[in-house]
Amino acid sequence: MDRKKLVNQSIDYIMQHLDEDLSLDALAAQFYISKFHFSRIFKEETGESIYAFIKRCRIDQSAIDMKLNPDKTITDIGLDYGYSSSNYSSVFRKRHDISPNMFKQSIPTSSMPVPFTPKRIAHFKTAEEYAARIEIREFNDLFVLYERFIGDYADLEKNWYQFLDKYKAFFNEKTILVERFFNDPTITNSAQCICDLCMTVKQDCDLANVMQIRGGKWIVYPFDGEIKDIFETVQGIFSVWLPQSGYSMARRYGVNIYHRIDRDNHSVAMDLCIPIE
Structure with a gap:
């Protein structure tokens, strides 16, 4: 297997199994490769060791769980990711320079600074306003050509x-453009955010960088406006609507499905999609 494809697939697997055994031995066995070879390739491609990557992603995902599940105790969230109460607090503080308790208390519910433009404040709608536009849809799998970017959203x-x-x-008239994102830029360091840019292609596409995006049940919120306003909408859905909705986000990526991209006016029409269980 191409080394970049191997690392990409291993990242996908790690992100979907953060609450399970993700030892180097287990990962190497999953991909039928020597653990020493796997470890070296992963570090060369990402700049991080597998252990450091998993540890970072677990703590970041636990912060997202705090955001989406305000009634869940910090102790229970830590246990979900294999940490004792005291150890979780120490590791979380080391990663985010704040205790889990302080982080939970600081989760915004009405507004927050935009990390890309710190002088700008994002203002959220009410849960009822988001709910009025949200639909629940079933999507089929998509076969796509993609490139992965790790960096600032x-x-x-x-x-x-x-x-x-x-x-x-x-590209043709039937092409679907899809953005697959793994991180919350208010939690993960901007230089470490992962996103896949994708377009649907035929199954016989002979390029190496192709994959299947799994379908299933998604909440869908239509967005039509300037690109700079996407952050405000997504964060409002995550911070205000989803914790009160009764739905649980599936532990995998979210996607944005584009219907229009206007380069001149820096605007898009798209569906913001969050996988649910």
Whole structure:
């Protein structure tokens, strides 16, 4: 298997199994590769050891769980990721420079600074306003050509244009453009956020960078506006609507499905989609 594809698939697997055994031995066995070879390739491709990557992602995901499950105790969240109460607090503070208790108390419910433009404040709607526009839909699997970017989500607009120009030969009237994101930029360091830019292609596409995006049940919120306002909408759904909705987010990626991209006006029409259980 191509080394980049191997690392990408291992990241996907790790992100979906953060509450399970993710030892180097277990991961190497999952991908039928020597653990020493696997460890070396992962570090060379990502700049992080497998252990450091898993530890970071577990703590970041636990912070997301705190955000989405305000009634769940910090002790229970720590236990979900294999930490004792005291150990969890220590590791969390080391990662985020704040205790889990203080973090939980600071979770915004009405507004927050935009990390990409700190002088700007994002203001949230009410849960009822979000609910009025949200639908629950079932999606089929999508076979896509993709490129993975690890870095600041503020660069996604530029990255999309480069991606579309690079693969314009594969684009046609039936192409679906999909963005697959793994991180919350208010929690994960901006330099470490993961996003896949994707376009649907035929199953016989012979490029190496293809994959299947799994379908299932999703909440869908339509967005039509300037790219700079996407953050405010997504954070409002996550911080205000989802914790009160009665739905649980499935432990995998969210996706954005694009219907229109207007380069000149820096605006898009898209569906913001969150997987639910």
